[in-house]
Amino acid sequence: MVHAALAEVAANRCFGGWHRRYRHRSATLNCEMVFAVYLPPQAASGSVPALYWLSGLTCSDENFMQKAGAMRVAAELGIALIAPDTSPRGADVPGDPDGAWDFAHGAGFYLNATQPPWAAHYQMHDYVVHELPALIEASLPIDSRRGISGHSMGGHGALVCALRNPGRYRSLSALAPICHAIASPWGEKAFARYLGADRAAWRVWDACELIAGAEERLPLLVDQGEADGFLVEQLQPERLRQACAAVGHPLQLRLQPGYDHSYYFIASFIDDHLRHHAAALTA
Amino acid sequence: MVHAALAEVAANRCFGGWHRRYRHRSATLNCEMVFAVYLPPQAASGSVPALYWLSGLTCSDENFMQKAGAMRVAAELGIALIAPDTSPRGADVPGDPDGAWDFAHGAGFYLNATQPPWAAHYQMHDYVVHELPALIEASLPIDSRRGISGHSMGGHGALVCALRNPGRYRSLSALAPICHAIASPWGEKAFARYLGADRAAWRVWDACELIAGAEERLPLLVDQGEADGFLVEQLQPERLRQACAAVGHPLQLRLQPGYDHSYYFIASFIDDHLRHHAAALTA
Numbered sequence: 334m335v336h337a338a339l340a341e342v343a344a345n346r347c348f349g350g351w352h353r354r355y356r357h358r359s360a361t362l363n364c365e366m367v368f369a370v371y372l373p374p375q376a377a378s379g380s381v382p383a384l385y386w387l388s389g390l391t392c393s394d395e396n397f398m399q400k401a402g403a404m405r406v407a408a409e410l411g412i413a414l415i416a417p418d419t420s421p422r423g424a425d426v427p428g429d430p431d432g433a434w435d436f437a438h439g440a441g442f443y444l445n446a447t448q449p450p451w452a453a454h455y456q457m458h459d460y461v462v463h464e465l466p467a468l469i470e471a472s473l474p475i476d477s478r479r480g481i482s483g484h485s486m487g488g489h490g491a492l493v494c495a496l497r498n499p500g501r502y503r504s505l506s507a508l509a510p511i512c513h514a515i516a517s518p519w520g521e522k523a524f525a526r527y528l529g530a531d532r533a534a535w536r537v538w539d540a541c542e543l544i545a546g547a548e549e550r551l552p553l554l555v556d557q558g559e560a561d562g563f564l565v566e567q568l569q570p571e572r573l574r575q576a577c578a579a580v581g582h583p584l585q586l587r588l589q590p591g592y593d594h595s596y597y598f599i600a601s602f603i604d605d606h607l608r609h610h611a612a613a614l615t616a
Numbered sequence: 617m618v619h620a621a622l623a624e625v626a627a628n629r630c631f632g633g634w635h636r637r638y639r640h641r642s643a644t645l646n647c648e649m650v651f652a653v654y655l656p657p658q659a660a661s662g663s664v665p666a667l668y669w670l671s672g673l674t675c676s677d678e679n680f681m682q683k684a685g686a687m688r689v690a691a692e693l694g695i696a697l698i699a700p701d702t703s704p705r706g707a708d709v710p711g712d713p714d715g716a717w718d719f720a721h722g723a724g725f726y727l728n729a730t731q732p733p734w735a736a737h738y739q740m741h742d743y744v745v746h747e748l749p750a751l752i753e754a755s756l757p758i759d760s761r762r763g764i765s766g767h768s769m770g771g772h773g774a775l776v777c778a779l780r781n782p783g784r785y786r787s788l789s790a791l792a793p794i795c796h797a798i799a800s801p802w803g804e805k806a807f808a809r810y811l812g813a814d815r816a817a818w819r820v821w822d823a824c825e826l827i828a829g830a831e832e833r834l835p836l837l838v839d840q841g842e843a844d845g846f847l848v849e850q851l852q853p854e855r856l857r858q859a860c861a862a863v864g865h866p867l868q869l870r871l872q873p874g875y876d877h878s879y880y881f882i883a884s885f886i887d888d889h890l891r892h893h894a895a896a897l898t899a
Binding site: 345346347348349352399400402404405558560589591592593595596597598600601604 | 628629630631632635682683685687688841843872874875876878879880881883884887
C-alpha cells in the first residue's frame, strides 16, 4: 500500500526486489522532490530495516542506485536502500548565482540553512532525518530500524545526521566523507552562504566538532581511497581520526591504496558497509 | 607495457584491479575511438582471458562498466572485461539525418556497412572481431581466450560475431538480445540503410539465420526479462528458441518474470553470465 502522497515515477525489478523512484511534495523543502528506494525481496512479506544513503556533490537519487552495485547484497541481507536527492530542486529553488556545481542545486550539504534566500528551501537535514523517514515508514514496508551512510558531501551528511540525533540511527558509516567541513573549501563556501558569516554557528554541522560532544558512540566504519584527489584539502580523514581518538569514539578508518573518489571506489567496498549496517539493523 | 597507439583517458582502481579507458585511432572505422577495459587483479602477474561486452543502442563504453556491477565477479574469476563503443564516433562520421537514437551514432549494429555514406566508417563487426582484439592482445596483459556477450543490439552483435567466426570465441551469451534483427523494426531500419534494400544481403547479419548453418555450436545462455517493453516487437526470443531447436543448437533461454530492459535487469543476472564464460575461458 503506497501512500497517496507518493507518485511512482519508475519501477525496475532488481535482484528479486524492486528499485522504485517516487515524487512527492516536501513541506520541509517547500518543493517537489524525487527519491529512490530499493526494496529487497524480504519486503514482500514484512517490513524491513533501511539504510539511508546520502550522495555527494552533483548527484541525484540515481547515482547510487545505478553505480554502487549495492542491491545484490541488500537483497541477500534483507535491508532496504533509500537514496534521497542532494538538495531541493526546481525552478523556484534558488541556485548558485555563478552556476557552480559545489553549491545550491545538487549541493545541499544536509544542513538547515538560516540565511536568505537559502533558508526557504535548503533544509536538507530535517528532510533527511525527519520528513522523509516519516513518509517512507508510513507508506512502504520499511520500519524504523535505520542506518545511515554516504559519500563525500553525503558522508559528511551521514555523520552529522547521526551525531546530531542520538537514538535515531542504529548504524553509521561513510565513504570518503568530508570529515571537517568547516575547515574545507567546499564546506566554507557552502556554510558561509547557508549559515552566514559567524563561524560559531557552523560548528553544529561539522562531524569532527560533533564527535567531541556526542551522546552516543555508534561504531564508525570509514573507507577512504589514498589516490583520492580531494583527500588532503577537502576530506581530511586524519582530522576525524584525531577527533575520535580524543574522546574514544570507535572508528575503523580504512585507507585503501590506489583508490580514487569515484563510484568504482564505492562499488569496491559497499558490500562491507552493507554488512556493517546489517549487523546492527537486523540484530 | 601499453602500446603506443593507446592513449589512456581514465584509470580507476576497482575491486583490486583497474578500470581503464583508452583512446586510439581505428583504421577499420576511420576515426578515433574510446574503449574501456577492466583488468582483474590477476592481470598484474600474467595474461588473462577476456569477455567482450557489446552494449545496446545509445550506449558508449561507459554504461556497462558503470552500471552492470560486473567487476566484482570478474575480479574473483580473473577475467578481463572489454567494452567497445557502439558505433564509430566524431564530427566526420555521418549520423542519422533525423537525429534519431536508433541509427548511426550509438547504433552501429556490429555489422559492416556496404552502402554510402555509411560504409566509410560503419564497420563495427571488423572492429570488434579483429582490430580491437589485435590491439588489446598486443598492448595489455590479455590473451586470445575470448568470450563475447552483450545486451539488446549488443546481444545481437555478440551472437552474430560469434556465429560468423567459428573458433574465435570460446563462450557466448546474451541478455535481452535482438534475436531476429531482419524481422525487427530496429533491425529493418538499420539494415536497409547500412546494407541496402536487398534483404538477401541482410541474412548474414541475423542471429536466427546464422544459427541454422553454424559450423560451431557454442552453448548459448540467454536471459530475457518478461516485462521488457521491447520483447515482442524487437527482441523475439521465441524465434531464437525455434532456430536453435531446429538444428539442435544448445540454448539455455531463461525468461525472468518482472524484469525489464534496464541495467537493473543486467546487474541482476550478469554474475551468471560471467561464470558461464569463465567456465569456458579458464578451462
